[in-house]
Amino acid sequence: MAKYTRGTIKDFHGFNANNDAEALRKAMKGLGTDEDTIMKILTSRSNAQRQQIAVSFKTLFGRDLVDDLKSELTGKLEKVIVALMTPSNLYDAQELRHAMKGAGTTENVLIEILASRSSSEINHIKKVFKEEYGCELEDSITSDTCGYFQRMLVVLVQANRDPDSKVNDSLVEQDAQDLFKAGEMKWGTDEEKFITILGTRSIAHLRKVFDKYMTISGYQIEETIDRETSGHLEKLLHAIAMCVRSVPSYFAYTLYQAMKGAGTDDDTLIRVMASRSEVDMLDIRKEYRKHYGKSLLQAIKGDTSGDYRNTLILLCAGDDE
Structure with a gap:
């Protein structure tokens, strides 16, 4: 599988899962929560390293790290931290499931994920979706959508796009x-x-x-x-x-739409910032600056607040002025 190199989050040098697990436990133990430590550790480790921290946390303390994070954090901060702790294919599968669960369908989530992922990524998402929910992603889509929109989604879910080297x-x-x-x-x-x-x-x-x-x-x-x-x-x-x-240009547009005007679409903001931070966030930042007249960092600072904002700033990891 392609190794992405345009993310703002990379493997942390000198990584020690046990040390991180102990620091996180200390940050959550007793009265009060040290949100700064939680944010700094989890936004400077790769997703693979976060999974190792979770294993160490359970080994050392007999506790589930994600459950502890959920009990200590609230609101949008909780949501972005839990997103960071979720393996990428599982996160996509969960987001697709939530978009189709219950009354109504959140079509923009289906569009964003299925239009932007490669055939290989979609195949991984389908596998995880079946393992997690006991049904095929395609069946969920066909029961929740209709018409030509449904048919286009079904074509994308087949993940049979010609290989990229093929130009006829x-x-x-x-x-x-x-x-x-x-x-x-x-x-x-x-x-x-x-x-x-x-x-x-x-x-x-x-x-x-x-x-x-x-x-x-x-x-x-x-x-x-x-x-x-x-x-x-x-x-x-x-x-x-x-x-x-350009996939980064698409995500720059998606982030712009999430933050423009009154109110912020935090669900989209969290999903894009969390899912692209190891993939192409540097390119998304560049495209955002090019198309929207200000940096992504400026937009985040103007549209969010508190520890939630600080976490997104750490994921953005720099300005493009």
């Missing part, structure tokens, strides 16, 4: 023409054509298709998606197109 130059022109005929040139829209091409072609191939599409139609593919589709399908196709161009 003779098919680039054909795909671009087919998308043009399915959208701008057609009365109504042939959604199936968009679903098949955007859901199965390799990322490298789709980038060439988008360039060719611009040449043929005079429009960016995102403009056509916005005009020709609506609702959740539009948001999903738009997210896929953005991720084809």
